[in-house]
Amino acid sequence: MAQQSVTSYDVAHLAGVSQPTVSRAFDPNGNISPRTREKVLEAAKQLGYEPNAIARGLTTQRTDIVGIIMGNMTRSHFYPPVLVEFTRRLQSLGKQVLLFNSHETRPVDEIMPRIMSYRVDALIIASTTPGRELIDRFTNKGTPVVMLNRIVPETSANAVSSDNVAGARMVADALLDAGHKKLGFLAGVGVTSTNTLRKKGFVDRLHERGCQNILIDQGEYTYDSGYEAGLRLLDRDDPPDGIFCAADIMALGLMDAARFKLGIKIPDELSVIGYDDIPMAKWPTYGLTTIHQSVTKMVETAVDLITPSKDELKTGQVILLPGELVYRSSARKPNKQE
């Protein structure tokens, strides 16, 4: 059923050049005279030849494929727009995204050999954390690696992250300035730097300002876990009156538990502040006050790191992007003192 494809050898024959010359004609950076390129392209057109990106990857050592590993992409609702933005931006640079899914409960390291076998030009890692040695195997081969919102010390990977500590400190100040005294923090899962740094920034700043009364609970970066944690944090005699959630998606679940299950008025009886600024945060039913992270800026910065001019491989760079506190209606404002 498959038609016989026209090969670069057929084109070379018709154009009267060698096969490597055909490859160079189709490589935007190929070293070839304009006149020869035109001759090759004309022959290719006559024969209906389509250049083979895969085969070109073997000769140019460039596949125009960028690997992206995403773990649990759909849970927090922050990463799908990130993926779309990467796909758009890389595609406009002539590169495509090859997607890898890291298993929920198994280490991401298991799939790294598979990723290596595809000879990706660069690797982007989002919402999952591979081991240092595996990252080094990529950078040792000249393949740049960027981690998003994860910082692993002493690794050759680059990192682009929201400035989680600074953002969380802003939230602490906002809640204290609004007159809140009993504060809560809803953490995300485990030992990720996103989670650790948001907690550290928030708790340290509260301590600096003399607030020791902090109730801490943990969710899993999902709506449901935020809802459940909301019940645990708020269904007690002495509940907090201001809560910082390490991710918007958990804040939405917590708000719904507070409003619809416990009858708590927001923001009159409870201020809720999130982190991320996912699309739902600005829906009128939520109006979530949150730290805005710019998806566009994050992707742009990451793409710059993996597509450097010339052959300069970037390693170990950590770029922190400042977040911005966006006030909506889920938290009392500092000037509205009781």
Place this chain on the structure above:
Amino acid sequence: MAQQSVTSYDVAHLAGVSQPTVSRAFDPNGNISPRTREKVLEAAKQLGYEPNAIARGLTTQRTDIVGIIMGNMTRSHFYPPVLVEFTRRLQSLGKQVLLFNSHETRPVDEIMPRIMSYRVDALIIASTTPGRELIDRFTNKGTPVVMLNRIVPETSANAVSSDNVAGARMVADALLDAGHKKLGFLAGVGVTSTNTLRKKGFVDRLHERGCQNILIDQGEYTYDSGYEAGLRLLDRDDPPDGIFCAADIMALGLMDAARFKLGIKIPDELSVIGYDDIPMAKWPTYGLTTIHQSVTKMVETAVDLITPSKDELKTGQVILLPGELVYRSSARKPNKQE
């Protein structure tokens, strides 16, 4: 900076076999004796050789890359989980997803040559509609194509779709059986089959049952467009008391416009039914009654079509998956007559 890679020729030399034998050893379907394969794998291990999926693609005519084109993936909130499920399922079959983004306002056909150049083993097209000729170029080369939730007549592509007509007829019956008389339909964008068939099923069934009083408006498969359409449909002297939205995401926007902007009680004064069953539909603030489409089933069916046993290329098959009406709290139930 890049290390010199060990090649399959080095492995062949050490194992005392030919280079094509090394390729066959790393191909799960390669024709090779267990003893020779073991010898090759042992040599590869000694040298630290990693098989090159890209190079293998040239010899086996199989790249283990499946292209997925997604247009506006994040808007409806239905497709990100679909993409995750495809990535998971294909990865477990030893294949990876290469992602292509179709431009919002330009025809998807523009990127088809790029997709061809990557020599994908199969192509999945979601939420966008390419021309017939381009699809035929893939199937003529033996590359199976599956469209999701889009049906293009007389094409060689396969299609896996929710049974939109049957689902929309169920919604019409549900609203009429609950006693609603003035009905509204909020359509999605343009000429997609999803949109056309959901409208056709709904309107035809209402006409069959003698209901001619149907108000029709149009959104763009986004929350904001649903909110705006909600204001247009409901802020009038004689508003509909039951509305079917062609996608959940628009239903959520419409509900918020009704509740928070116009003060309309749901479901007492207005029943709203959606289509898709996205994760937010079951959040307590919405409790959206909707037609459930199974992402797992849809992806499983599509993957079966592109990974047939043997070399049997499937073309032009249309598989409709039945949806299911899930009652939550946004619509009155048939037995709760007024």
